[in-house]
Ligand SMILES: NC(=O)C1=CN([C@@H]2O[C@H](COP(=O)(O)OP(=O)(O)OC[C@H]3O[C@@H](n4cnc5c(N)ncnc54)[C@H](OP(=O)(O)O)[C@@H]3O)[C@@H](O)[C@H]2O)C=CC1
């Protein structure tokens with residue numbers, strides 16, 4: 216893991232990832248660079264992990280500080296160790312029909328895994344993704360198309376998102392807006408996947424705040440046929456998929472077939 220400046224929320228993610236690695240016997244290393252590091256320094260650290268044959272997965276925690284060109288850093292990651300799936304070559308293949316990226320981004324892969332393991336058909340369904348970021352919304356939309364869904368993407372310039380989500384069989388919410396998706400946004404029987412991680416003030420909570428998703432769970436649960444909670448939904452799946460990608464990478468490096 217390559218971390219540049221450690222934001223408070225990043226500390227929790229990094230800790231969870233390290234703990235998960237330990238649980239399954241994956242050794243994890245982190246290089247924690249100061250916030251004011253130069254782009255060159257970050258690229259050099261990535262290069263060091265690229266060249267180390269004992270490293271099978273490299274993750275650059277995002278977002279990077281504003282003075283660093285994210286595109287350049289992500290492109291510097293060895294594509295065969297890109298367990299986050301953010302290298303332009305892996306993203307490019309994800310965008311093309313019939314091509315297989317070496318790695319699929321962890322959060323979108325976690326969403327699909329939840330659907331598959333819950334025996335929810337994706338093929339031919341109308342899926343609506345709320346959000347179009349490079350790390351969640353856009354790759355999620357591309358992956359759903361790989362699974363033969365018809366996909367609509369709504370974002371902050373979409374005039375009436377509820378009108379679109381109302382026609383969805385599957386809704387993936389990744390806007391980063393607490394309780395954006397209300398009960399009346401959901402078609403009865405639809406499947407709702409909540410990616411959002413939002414801290415809201417709550418004086419009755421131990422720390423004075425609590426974690427909520429982008430979906431108003433209390434309302435949506437009365438309409439949906441299946442729904443993921445926050446916490447305890449997509450977040451842990453993201454970490455599980457990171458471990459999966461890393462295991463697959465190591466197997467590839469050792470020439471062990473997945474069959
Ligand atoms: N559970 C997990 O494993 C993970 C959770 N997250 C969480 O998921 C959420 C999204 O993350 P990320 O994609 O990185 O966030 P970004 O802020 O990068 O992107 C948010 C997207 O949502 C769109 N959006 C914002 N407000 C609205 C709105 N009112 N209606 C419709 N669309 C809207 C934005 O539109 P526009 O493009 O027009 O600005 C943008 O495309 C966050 O809460 C984040 O913490 C993120 C990664 C992993």
Ligand SMILES: Nc1nc(=O)c2c([nH]1)NC[C@@H]1CN(c3ccc(C(=O)N[C@@H](CCC(=O)O)C(=O)O)cc3)C=[N+]21
Nearest residue numbers: 227228275276277278299321412446447448450451453
């Ligand atoms: N290169 C990169 N890859 C990422 O995958 C990446 C990233 N940068 N930057 C930040 C986001 C965010 N993210 C989360 C992962 C797990 C939880 C998670 O497990 N959450 C717990 C709750 C944790 C808590 O209690 O705070 C849950 O939802 O149950 C959340 C968020 C990965 N991200």
